[in-house]
Amino acid sequence: MKNIEHEAQKLKYGEVIKVLAQILVLNIIVSLAKIVYGLISNTASMIADGFHSFSDGASNVVGIVGIWISGKPADETHPYGHHKVETLSTIAISFLLFFVAIKIAIDAYGRIVSPTEPEIGFLNFAVMIVTTFINIFVVVYEKAKGHKLRSSILISDSKHTQSDIYISISVILGFIFIKMGFPIADPIISFVISLLIAKAGLEILKEAIDVLIDAQMMDTDDIHEIVMEFEEVCYCHKIRTRGKDDHIMIDLHVGVDRHKTIEEAHDIAHRIENRIIERREGVYEVIVHVEPGCDEEV
Template sequence: MAEKSNYKQVRNVLGGILVLNILVALAKVIFGKITNTSSMIADGYHSFSDGSSNVVGLIGIWIAARPADESHPYGHQKFETLSTIVISLLLFFVSYNILSDAYYRFKNPITPEISIYSFIVMIATLGVNLWVTTYEAKRGRELKSSILLSDAMHTRSDIYVSISVIVSLIAIRLGFVIIDTIIAGIIAILIIKAGLEILIPGINILSDASMIDSDNIYNLVIKVPQVQYCHKIRTRGKENYIMVDLHVGLDKAFTLEYSHKLAHEIEDMLKEELEGVKEVIVHVEPADVFNKEKDE
């Protein structure tokens, strides 16, 4: 139930930010088209990609919130991570379009028509992006949501992009028209960087990369008086949903019932001690098995 509430809160955050991103993107693209400012248009498309990522995130969260079923017995949590991968691909696509447009304008220069309204639009949207990034990152940390954190990183790149566009507008007013095209190219590179920063952690989750140092788990489990050894420790998942499995050696004289009870106590202890751990599988084996494996 708590997990479902978590997904609902993430969905509400994404929904509100989607509306803001669409308004910001429209303002930049419309004024960019009116003034023929390629850097502003590029920034507007970047903001539209923010909106697209919000939509992808909303779909991903909707699926991830579904309970486990016959075809997905481990649940649907990875759909949230899959959404972050799609967001990174959207960023790469936007970057390609911006670079193509920048190259065309480099070959066929166009002199933008800059007015005070261009600066007003950029400064106002910059303020909105600063608030969105701060709020979304804060909520992402509170809710341990990879989709909110990756989306906040995506929006953060908008801040640097918007500052670059303001510099571009100043350069155009001073007569350095070529700066507009150069800034558009720099924006594309920043977007590619943001895409990689989202893509790599997502791949790590989907490829079941280790989430917790096995030594930390070993040090907790070995403190249990009945445990003679602990090995084959593995972890996977994402920050707010980590799965752990491990082997522990117990005295072979212990009854099956007692060993089973002890395994559950170890599982509960790890969930309590390690933040984000939701599932633990403890494989119990007689202690002499470990010694036999070492001898072999």
């Protein structure tokens, strides 16, 4: 059974890697277009947006490596598998975002202190509009795949790219202000971009930390309701959940008639486990501790 589950998980990780590889190519194209033409036109906000897109590509690489390691089966030294390596990868993405945010903020400050006039033309608008539509496609595609495959790294990466869309729109608006005679808009928008990038990094970091510190992953009242559907159970308590969206682990205690045989109690526990796994998507394992809790059959 475990071998079948591992093979299914392996196929899933293969799909996730395929999606990340496809998006990596698009992110490289988008980032190069923005950075190269940003340098040609001396536009700080465009260069900043290009580096943000480049960090999207870097996060794809980190994600591919993390998923590859996560796909390894459980072994003697890692009996619970390597699933949290994916979570560590998302933390790496968040720190990458922090680094990019600081770099852009420093460059923006330098341009505010020593202003320069960017050369905004038709190609600036064209490059930004085309790359924005590419990013919209990436977000929709990656988010849909992330929810379908229950992959935290695809979902977090799509949020990263989604922030790139808002940033690109702000850069385009900045071009309009620059054309109207307000060149100071360029470094100011760059600085705002750095704050948005840092915010995205914090959101991703918080989600990853919740996984690492075993934060509650499901509504325990919901689980309690499922368990109490069994007539043989007189109470259910000490419900705990942990893990990540596609790999939730649950343990709980149930009380049954103290006169039940070991075989009968085991059968009840097994049926509870199966029902929770069937009813709730993303649940990987349920451990039921049976207690002699009733004086007579319920």
